[in-house]
Amino acid sequence: MSLPDGLAGRLERLVATAQSEQRIPSVSAAVFRDGDVLWRAALGSADVERGEDATPAHAYRIGSITKTFTAVCILQLRDAMVLDLDDPLRTHIPEAPPGPTVADALSHLSGFQREPPGEIWETMTPPTREELLGGLEDAERVLRPGEAWHYSNLAFGLLGEIVARRNEGEYAPALRARVLEPLGLTRTGFDPQSPSATGYFVDPYSDRVTVEPDPAVEGPVAAMGWLWSTVDDLARWADFLATGHDGVLSRETLDEMARARTMADQGAWKLGWGLGLELYRRGDRVFAGHGGAMPGFLAGVCIHRPERTGAAVLCNTSAGAGPEKLALDLAEAVLDELPRAPEPWRPDGGAPDDVTPLLGRWWSEGYELVLSWQGGRLRLEVVDGPPGRSISWLRQEGDDRWRIEEGRELGELLRVVRDENGALEKLYVATYPLTRAPTAFADASG
Structure with a gap:
């Protein structure tokens, strides 16, 4: 489908304005509807030193968008009756402290401290599986389970451990076999595929950029936020979150994931969480998706599930950019300016006799x-x-x-x-x- 000139121009201005005003080395963006990418664009430098221009084909780290993949794996296990959302985490990970349930972890209601014990974002050395589990004795319970929304990477590391233990002890192969391969997400994985963008820190007081470290990780900690992807793969992923896919997860289960279980901003009620999905309210519309951040990268993806319309934005900067807001702005532009024609009404045989x-x-x-x-x-x-x-x-x-x-x-x-x-x-x-x-x-x- 070709976009009206006015809409295409609006999308281009939104991306160009964000890239310029937010001083992002590069932005890759796409909008999609009904499983098809309607528009894509990339601006800036994927690699400053090499003078490599960004393209929509470049892969970027997607950070915590990875959590939506982990959540789907957990719901697969629930639908297969391997676990129940009301199970305490300790049922599946004996090393875990008592109290929080699987559902609590998915919705950031576990009460666990935000990060695994240690200075992971200073040393840039993520914990091994053994260190993650061994550190649980030192992990703080900053809130009671269910008391309030509190974002926790640690909780999702434990969800990754559950997935690993149910799949011969490895998280990454399980994700690949259970989700990535069935959905054809060939450019999504834990290792960057060429072409890929370089991650930068942009100096706040000058135009200098510094290459950020690229920490390697193994084991269930990867479930917190270590995937790479492209805007086209994220478009396919977001459409799956709206429609489901045979052999991966049903539409009914995804509906359950997209129901609000808690609000992250109790005063405004504009940002909530379902089961692993971030929920953004814009006026009368609610979008499902997630944001992501890793050293050198920021990302956002969203989809308006009723209209099966959304956007993905990838950036190679550590801070200062708003990819989630930009993705929402792009999606709303399409919904506002490209309304669907009503489905034609067609008569049928009427209601069954007993109805x-x-x-x-x-x-x-x-x-x-x-x-x-x-x-x-x-x-x-x-x-x-x-x-x-x-x-x-x-x-x-x-x-x-x-x-x-x-x-x-x-x-x-x-x-x-x-x-x-x-x-x-x-x-x-x-x-x-x-x-x-x-x-x-x-x-x-x-």
């Missing part, structure tokens, strides 16, 4: 509700209900039993009640009675 009697108007507590059959699914709407919280979608799980699988009252049961002749009498939703006419509580109880 037809359920359809139409119902009442509960003086509120009107409507059951309808749309697109092969049962839909329940609260008339004039609160925006974004008035519609439920249901799946049948037995005779006269339906379960809400999406939307309002998620997980609750709709039960059909019939009289002695089998005729439809009323419904119950989450134990509230629904009748064909408005009924007062006094009448219903009488």
Whole structure:
């Protein structure tokens, strides 16, 4: 799909302005929709000393975006019933302290200190597996589990250890076999593939740049943030986070990962966390994704899952850049200026015979509700209900039993009640009675 000239120009200006004003040696960016990259660009120097211009093909470190890959591996194990999200970490890592669960670690609610014990970001020597586990005795519990959001690389190192222990003791091969290869992410890995960008520190008071160290790492610590990738691979990854992929993770599980479990900014409610996914709110839109930082590199990727539209931004600077904001700005530009045409409505065979009697108007507590059959699914709407919280979608799980699988009252049961002749009498939703006419509580109880 070719972009309108005005939109392409807007995207180019956003990237050029960020690269210039934030003094980034190079920026690589892409916007994507429905699994296709709509636009990509790169500005600046991938390697200053060699005079190598950046291209969208260059690989950059993506830092903590790696955590989204680790989270997918953990949810794979959950779906395979190897673990439960409510399991204490200690169930799978006996060396771990008691208390925090797998879900706590995924959502940064573990209460663990931010980094593994030691001065990892001064020595630039990441801990080995043995040092990571041995250091748990010295790790602080800065908060109670679940008390508040507190970002923890240490927690994700332990999640990487769980993945490793369930895959013959190695994290990197497990990630490659379980995620990277099935999704065709050929430019994503723990070693840079040519061409790759050089990471820099930009002097805040001059235009001098210094090459940053490139620390090597082995074992589960890599799960914290050591991957390299390209904007095209991140576009493919973000689209997977919106749609799922057979043999990797289902759309339903990814929906679960993208539900907010905590807010990182309790006052503003603009930045939250699901299960390993960062959630950004811009107005009425919520994007899923993650940011990343490593010495010499900053990165951001986001996707608006309902519209399957997002952006990826990679930078080769240690500080001063805002790739997450730029990715959100790029994605919003596409959503604003390239709206989708409505899907054409097409008639079908209508509702199944056993569903037809359920359809139409119902009442509960003086509120009107409507059951309808749309697109092969049962839909329940609260008339004039609160925006974004008035519609439920249901799946049948037995005779006269339906379960809400999406939307309002998620997980609750709709039960059909019939009289002695089998005729439809009323419904119950989450134990509230629904009748064909408005009924007062006094009448219903009488």
